[in-house]
Amino acid sequence: MIELDLAVQRGEFSLELSLASPARALALFGHSGCGKTTTLLAIAGLLRPQHGRIALDGHVLHDSRAGIDLPPPRRALGVVFQDARLFPHRSVRDNLCYGMPRRDASDAFDDVVQLLDLPALLKRKPGQLSGGQVRRVAIGRALLRQPRALLLDEPLANLHREARSEVLEHLGRLKREFALTTILVSHQFDEVAALADSVARLEDGRLAALEGVDAFRSAGLVPAAAPLVPHPLPTR
Amino acid sequence: MELLTHSEMIALGLSFKVSLVGVLCSLPVAIGCAWLLARTRFFGKPFFEGLLLLPLILPPVVTGYILLIVFGHHGAIGRFLDAAGLSIAFRWTGAALAAAVMAFPLLVVALRNGFESVDRKLEHAAATLGAGPWRIFFGITLPLSLRGLVAGLALAFARAFGEFGATITFVSSIPGETRTLPIALYELISTPGGEDGALRLTLVAVVVALVAGSVAALMLLRGGARQEVEA
Numbered sequence: 351m352i353e354l355d356l357a358v359q360r361g362e363f364s365l366e367l368s369l370a371s372p373a374r375a376l377a378l379f380g381h382s383g384c385g386k387t388t389t390l391l392a393i394a395g396l397l398r399p400q401h402g403r404i405a406l407d408g409h410v411l412h413d414s415r416a417g418i419d420l421p422p423p424r425r426a427l428g429v430v431f432q433d434a435r436l437f438p439h440r441s442v443r444d445n446l447c448y449g450m451p452r453r454d455a456s457d458a459f460d461d462v463v464q465l466l467d468l469p470a471l472l473k474r475k476p477g478q479l480s481g482g483q484v485r486r487v488a489i490g491r492a493l494l495r496q497p498r499a500l501l502l503d504e505p506l507a508n509l510h511r512e513a514r515s516e517v518l519e520h521l522g523r524l525k526r527e528f529a530l531t532t533i534l535v536s537h538q539f540d541e542v543a544a545l546a547d548s549v550a551r552l553e554d555g556r557l558a559a560l561e562g563v564d565a566f567r568s569a570g571l572v573p574a575a576a577p578l579v580p581h582p583l584p585t586r
Numbered sequence: 587m588e589l590l591t592h593s594e595m596i597a598l599g600l601s602f603k604v605s606l607v608g609v610l611c612s613l614p615v616a617i618g619c620a621w622l623l624a625r626t627r628f629f630g631k632p633f634f635e636g637l638l639l640l641p642l643i644l645p646p647v648v649t650g651y652i653l654l655i656v657f658g659h660h661g662a663i664g665r666f667l668d669a670a671g672l673s674i675a676f677r678w679t680g681a682a683l684a685a686a687v688m689a690f691p692l693l694v695v696a697l698r699n700g701f702e703s704v705d706r707k708l709e710h711a712a713a714t715l716g717a718g719p720w721r722i723f724f725g726i727t728l729p730l731s732l733r734g735l736v737a738g739l740a741l742a743f744a745r746a747f748g749e750f751g752a753t754i755t756f757v758s759s760i761p762g763e764t765r766t767l768p769i770a771l772y773e774l775i776s777t778p779g780g781e782d783g784a785l786r787l788t789l790v791a792v793v794v795a796l797v798a799g800s801v802a803a804l805m806l807l808r809g810g811a812r813q814e815v816e817a
Contacts, residue, residue, distance in 0.1 A: 394714050395713075395714070396710050396713075396714070421713070422710070422713040422714045423713050423714075423715075423716045423717060425714070428714075431707070431711060433707070435707055435708055435711035437708060437712070437726060438708075438730070439729050448712070448715050448717070448725075449714075449716050449717075491715065495714075495715055
């Protein structure tokens with residue numbers, strides 16, 4: 351269960367969002383500047399809302415009335431940032447291990463490395479990776495945190511067609527095999543259609559609609575097996 | 587023929603010891619101050635910055651005299667150090683303190699630039715991965731500021747190595763104890779027939795400064811070049 355009740359003021363922009371969704375994978379969908387990433391940062395604990403409540407699967411991360419505001423290290427979330435934010439001075443292996451709760455969790459490490467096809471990259475530095483590989487390592491690092499939920503910020507942004515296809519395929523496998531509560535931020539229709547169970551459409555910092563992914567697909571007239579190419583936003 | 591006389595070798599060795607000890611002992615404090623300046627905002631920050639830069643701006647003899655007032659045998663702190671048998675006035679440890687104080691601003695400025703060059707988003711990413719402030723600092727911030735650290739150490743070492751005014755004011759010139767290379771050089775210049783020795787020590791001082799300066803330039807230049815490529 352994803353429960354968000356947020357009020358954030360950042361300069362001229364104000365976000366007021368209130369939703370509760372039982373979906374395993376919720377997408378925050380909308381144009382640039384509508385408040386998607388602001389919401390994600392607030393969930394991650396990197397931005398403090400003016401007031402509100404954030405709870406994932408019953409775990410309260412922030413509740414201004416109750417005076418609860420867990421710091422980011424204690425939220426146990428796996429965050430995949432749009433710009434990946436791999437540590438440039440550490441190898442892929444060290445990046446992957448950085449957030450692991452237990453150093454000896456080698457089974458989990460092997461599983462994730464295999465799932466994301468990373469064995470050949472472990473000794474490389476992030477500067478030696480392609481765009482798609484960087485995203486896969488970022489996803490693996492977030493997974494190895496053994497999070498209670500995964501936050502994905504535009505995971506396919508700025509990738510060329512092959513890399514998009516590569517990362518989307520891995521995210522699909524991850525969704526099937528890990529069944530993690532996931533919050534996906536995206537303005538890409540096909541990405542949301544392929545990965546989300548439920549979609550929150552945001553407009554100017556407000557919730558415009560909360561709908562199932564089937565209704566979302568129908569509204570956008572995108573077939574269920576959406577092609578993995580950049581798709582324009584549907585006209586509304 | 588020997589390159590340096592015995593007394594010149596002693597002065598050179600003492601200068602290395604004083605500079606190394608001074609810079610390394612001041613490093614943790616410099617890291618703390620640089621981090622405060624780079625990562626925090628607080629009331630009176632410009633005053634704090636000015637205070638840290640003071641040894642760079644004040645005449646060295648003034649800094650030396652302040653050290654004498656504070657750490658001398660009858661000084662505010664010196665009397666307690668004396669009572670504890672840890673006197674530093676007119677000792678090589680006093681020379682190391684003078685060198686550390688004079689080199690401190692350069693170390694802080696270089697470290698601060700290094701910390702400011704680290705993308706804070708990486709620190710935020712580390713926090714979401716469960717890392718606390720110390721782990722983020724030692725695992726992410728400090729390694730990514732390594733060029734600033736090395737450049738700062740090189741510049742501070744060179745400054746400490748060349749320190750004269752504050753040292754001679756605070757700890758005087760005692761052969762084998764506080765007579766560092768610049769002080770020995772000054773005395774050779776003041777002594778009839780000391781020209782050859784003065785020239786030898788001058789060459790040594792130039793070589794040390796050149797090596798340290800080159801290391802600092804290499805670190806700063808390569809850091810800058812890499813940032814341009816990444817941009």
